[in-house]
Amino acid sequence: MSTATEAEEESTWEQVLRKMLPAGAPLPDEDHLDYSIAVEYQGPPVPYQVPRVDPLNLDSLSIRSSSLVSVADDTDVSVPVAAPITASKISKFSRFRNGTANVLVKESTSSVPQIEKAVNGENEEEGESAQVVNGRKGEENEGKRVNVVKFNTPRDSETEDDGYSSTQSSAAADALRPTSAVRKGSRKRGVCSRCGKKNRLKEREACLVCDARYCSNCMLKAMGSMPEGRKCVSCIGHPIDELKRSSLGKCSRILSKVCSPLEVRQIMRAEKECAANQLRPEQLIVNGRSLRQEELAEVLGCPIPPQNLKPGKYWYDKDSGLWGKEGEKPDRIISSKLNVGGKLRSDASNGNTKVYINGREITKVELRVLKLAKVQCPRDTHFWVYDDGSYEEEGQNKIKGKIWGKASTRFICSLFSLPVLHGNPFVPKEDPTTFSGKSVPKYWEQGGVQKLLLLGLEGSGTSTIFKQAKFLYGNKFTPEELQNIKVMIQSNMYKYLSMLVEGRERFEEEALMEKTTTPVNAEESASEFEGNQQCIYSINQRSKHFSDWLLDIMATGDLDAFFPAATREYAPIVDEVWKDPAIQETYKRREELHLADVAKYFLDQAVEISSNEYEPSEKDILYAEGVTKSNGLAFMEFSFDDRSPMSEIYNEESECLPPLDKYQLIRINSKGLHDGCKWLEMFEDVRAVIFCVALSDYDQTWAYGSGPSCNKMLASRDIFESLMRHPCFLDTPFVLLLNKYDAFEDKINQVPLSTCEWFKEFCPVRTHNNNQTLAHQAYYYVAVKFKELYSSITGRKLFVWQARARERTSVDEAFKYIREVLKWDEEKDDDMYGITGDDSFYSTEMSSSPYMGPE
Numbered sequence: 082m083s084t085a086t087e088a089e090e091e092s093t094w095e096q097v098l099r100k101m102l103p104a105g106a107p108l109p110d111e112d113h114l115d116y117s118i119a120v121e122y123q124g125p126p127v128p129y130q131v132p133r134v135d136p137l138n139l140d141s142l143s144i145r146s147s148s149l150v151s152v153a154d155d156t157d158v159s160v161p162v163a164a165p166i167t168a169s170k171i172s173k174f175s176r177f178r179n180g181t182a183n184v185l186v187k188e189s190t191s192s193v194p195q196i197e198k199a200v201n202g203e204n205e206e207e208g209e210s211a212q213v214v215n216g217r218k219g220e221e222n223e224g225k226r227v228n229v230v231k232f233n234t235p236r237d238s239e240t241e242d243d244g245y246s247s248t249q250s251s252a253a254a255d256a257l258r259p260t261s262a263v264r265k266g267s268r269k270r271g272v273c274s275r276c277g278k279k280n281r282l283k284e285r286e287a288c289l290v291c292d293a294r295y296c297s298n299c300m301l302k303a304m305g306s307m308p309e310g311r312k313c314v315s316c317i318g319h320p321i322d323e324l325k326r327s328s329l330g331k332c333s334r335i336l337s338k339v340c341s342p343l344e345v346r347q348i349m350r351a352e353k354e355c356a357a358n359q360l361r362p363e364q365l366i367v368n369g370r371s372l373r374q375e376e377l378a379e380v381l382g383c384p385i386p387p388q389n390l391k392p393g394k395y396w397y398d399k400d401s402g403l404w405g406k407e408g409e410k411p412d413r414i415i416s417s418k419l420n421v422g423g424k425l426r427s428d429a430s431n432g433n434t435k436v437y438i439n440g441r442e443i444t445k446v447e448l449r450v451l452k453l454a455k456v457q458c459p460r461d462t463h464f465w466v467y468d469d470g471s472y473e474e475e476g477q478n479k480i481k482g483k484i485w486g487k488a489s490t491r492f493i494c495s496l497f498s499l500p501v502l503h504g505n506p507f508v509p510k511e512d513p514t515t516f517s518g519k520s521v522p523k524y525w526e527q528g529g530v531q532k533l534l535l536l537g538l539e540g541s542g543t544s545t546i547f548k549q550a551k552f553l554y555g556n557k558f559t560p561e562e563l564q565n566i567k568v569m570i571q572s573n574m575y576k577y578l579s580m581l582v583e584g585r586e587r588f589e590e591e592a593l594m595e596k597t598t599t600p601v602n603a604e605e606s607a608s609e610f611e612g613n614q615q616c617i618y619s620i621n622q623r624s625k626h627f628s629d630w631l632l633d634i635m636a637t638g639d640l641d642a643f644f645p646a647a648t649r650e651y652a653p654i655v656d657e658v659w660k661d662p663a664i665q666e667t668y669k670r671r672e673e674l675h676l677a678d679v680a681k682y683f684l685d686q687a688v689e690i691s692s693n694e695y696e697p698s699e700k701d702i703l704y705a706e707g708v709t710k711s712n713g714l715a716f717m718e719f720s721f722d723d724r725s726p727m728s729e730i731y732n733e734e735s736e737c738l739p740p741l742d743k744y745q746l747i748r749i750n751s752k753g754l755h756d757g758c759k760w761l762e763m764f765e766d767v768r769a770v771i772f773c774v775a776l777s778d779y780d781q782t783w784a785y786g787s788g789p790s791c792n793k794m795l796a797s798r799d800i801f802e803s804l805m806r807h808p809c810f811l812d813t814p815f816v817l818l819l820n821k822y823d824a825f826e827d828k829i830n831q832v833p834l835s836t837c838e839w840f841k842e843f844c845p846v847r848t849h850n851n852n853q854t855l856a857h858q859a860y861y862y863v864a865v866k867f868k869e870l871y872s873s874i875t876g877r878k879l880f881v882w883q884a885r886a887r888e889r890t891s892v893d894e895a896f897k898y899i900r901e902v903l904k905w906d907e908e909k910d911d912d913m914y915g916i917t918g919d920d921s922f923y924s925t926e927m928s929s930s931p932y933m934g935p936e
């Protein structure tokens with residue numbers, strides 16, 4: 082039962098309060114004391130009488146104060162419940178304030194009018210009134226109040242702020258709060274569960290247990306010192322809502338605004354590590370049996386534990402280490418030989434293939450991968466698979482091979498989202514057949530498909546090239562891919578806008594700072610002050626609210642959950658904000674914000690893009706940043722069908738023509754490169770690595786995640802270097818695509834190439850008759866720098882090609898060049914001498930270039 086204490090004397094209330102608060106919670110000072118807390122008191126008996134209040138008879142409760150209750154969205158319960166007291170308005174002597182206008186309103190379901198309401202309304206820090214609550218019997222505590230609608234009537238707040246006349250004890254309100262924390266119902270975005278203020282544009286911090294949402298004003302008051310992370314004080318000790326498990330320990334923007342970084346760190350740590358928030362063993366059922374505490378400990382403590390473990394039913398094959406959700410294909414490989422759960426059942430993953438691994442009937446996908454990996458598995462085969470991936474048929478006592486041994490199998494697995502053994506000592510690196518022994522070209526064994534690996538730093542143009550290849554060589558985008566691209570474009574648009582509004586905020590601050598620190602003369606600056614501190618980066622309230630809201634959403638990483646469902650709704654305001662002169666001014670400084678120039682292309686079409694009927698045009702597809710929604714791995718197969726029809730007519734034995742060369746283009750985005758290049762091991766059998774560099778990056782800065790920033794060209798160079806040193810590619814030819822030549826041409830006359838420290842010795846030749854433009858010279862210089870680096874490390878020749886990926890013909894030429902490189906690479910093994918004299922044709926030979934500065 083909750084106890085509520087009303088203490089007369091200062092020393093006494095302080096004492097009592099301290100005991101009520103969670104250990105370590107700061108005691109609010111008297112002026113700001115507006116806690117309304119209900120916690121179960123578990124301390125020693127107190128030496129004085131605790132005032133008791135009988136539970137209220139809800140039906141007879143008449144409240145003069147500001148709140149009434151509606152149960153608008155609740156069908157089964159309809160008990161009026163006592164009001165939310167705007168806690169910040171209650172004095173420590175716990176009197177209700179004077180009620181004013183009370184209005185009952187249903188929560189509107191459309192959010193557009195709410196935006197209007199909120200953005201036109203006053204700031205949430207100011208007083209408000211007229212709150213209506215959807216409450217429910219027995220769950221009315223701070224955390225449980227939902228759907229509070231407020232009216233932005235400034236008059237009300239004025240009258241409200243003075244005088245508290247009700248003498249009703251706050252204990253009455255406290256008594257209504259249950260002690261148990263139960264999550265209930267849906268909560269409306271933007272309504273603070275404590276003060277009831279509503280603003281859809283403000284982010285709220287949610288309690289991990291009951292999902293009560295608090296505004297930044299109320300958060301600390303409702304959550305205290307957060308000894309178990311973000312939980313209402315009354316929810317401390319209770320297990321978290323499992324839906325929120327993935328957000329444990331992930332700081333929100335609002336929290337980082339309210340607390341210092343050190344506090345945030347402590348809170349996040351407590352949230353992750355405190356006992357109450359841990360998985361309980363009975364929540365995990367493995368092979369049909371819930372775990373015991375020591376089994377859970379074993380699972381979590383083993384060298385390769387299942388990650389992001391959530392409550393649920395799993396199967397585990399302790400011989401191979403395979404682990405998956407009950408009824409599903411394997412999800413990962415964890416440590417083997419753990420003694421946990423029941424016995425693995427044959428139907429554990431609901432397979433119907435009549436092929437068994439360690440007694441489990443495998444799923445169709447697994448069977449497919451086994452077949453692709455050339456493992457013989459007719460029906461009723463029983464395999465025994467060990468934790469190093471080696472396998473044998475049951476009863477035969479003869480190891481047949483290693484399932485994940487071949488790179489190609491690992492690649493297939495990754496395509497089918499099946500787990501593979503990673504970074505384990507058993508990957509047979511020493512096995513010559515899995516490495517590209519060039520004497521028998523590897524691709525012959527794989528049906529003649531030659532893999533081309535396309536990579537580059539973020540924004541270098543790899544996805545543009547990939548998409549161009551798709552347009553060029555005939556692979557149509559499927560409806561599903563198109564849908565993904567559409568969603569990608571829509572969410573990118575919000576990303577661009579949020580970068581702009583964030584930049585605007587910064588520029589505005591800077592501009593105003595400058596204004597105040599450099600007054601032209603006293604009079605002017607005074608009048609400027611009165612002019613409400615405006616500058617070219619200032620925007621109106623409405624846009625400002627939208628911007629704040631957008632930034633909050635972006636900060637919580639919620640974007641995908643929120644869009645594109647809301648895209649249509651917000652299209653007009655997106656368009657309005659984008660066209661705002663302040664944002665346009667900000668866009669002019671986009672380079673400082675690392676904002677791609679396609680931002681304009683897409684934001685100009687905000688309304689069309691947001692529409693349901695929107696279908697990305699070819700140009701949209703091409704200009705969009707990324708290939709897939711997750712923008713991870715993408716691949717396509719193609720061949721160049723450019724044999725002239727004439728030659729076939731002439732060739733009487735046209736059937737004897739060699740089949741067209743088939744290629745598989747695999748594009749990895751730059752993230753895959755940063756994660757310790759671990760992806761790359763799957764691609765050891767590629768025929769060529771195509772590394773893409775944006776020439777125009779030479780004056781850009783860039784940072785790995787939140788790390789220190791550096792020149793982007795240097796970052797590209799470093800990645801390139803780590804690739805050529807990678808053991809998988811020791812024998813693989815590299816093609817360097819120097820992309821964005823168009824942007825480079827535009828830039829080079831304004832920004833000297835020597836801006837990049839690696840190119841500081843570039844000294845262009847300035848003769849009148851020189852028909853080579855500066856861009857041309859600069860391009861050659863860059864190419865030579867890369868070539869020198871490459872040959873100094875590998876002792877081989879680097880192939881370089883220039884590209885403008887937005888132009889389709891340029892990409893076509895690039896691929897034709899790559900084809901020549903492959904041919905040359907093949908022939909060089911056959912004929913070491915015949916070709917070497919001729920190789921300058923394939924590469925940009927310019928070691929004697931006049932543009933090289935003195936070394």
Ligand SMILES: Nc1nc2c(ncn2[C@@H]2O[C@H](COP(=O)(O)OP(=O)(O)OP(=O)(O)O)[C@@H](O)[C@H]2O)c(=O)[nH]1
Nearest residue numbers: 539540541542543544545679706707821885886887
């Ligand atoms: N001006 C110009 N822009 C280009 C060129 N190639 C690509 N872009 C643009 O540069 C931006 C980034 O290109 P992407 O193809 O997405 O780059 P990426 O390598 O896939 O980068 P991530 O997806 O971020 O890993 C896009 O807006 C492209 O339209 C080019 O040759 N010239």
Ligand SMILES: [Mg+2]
Nearest residue numbers: 544706707708
């Ligand atoms: Mg991209």
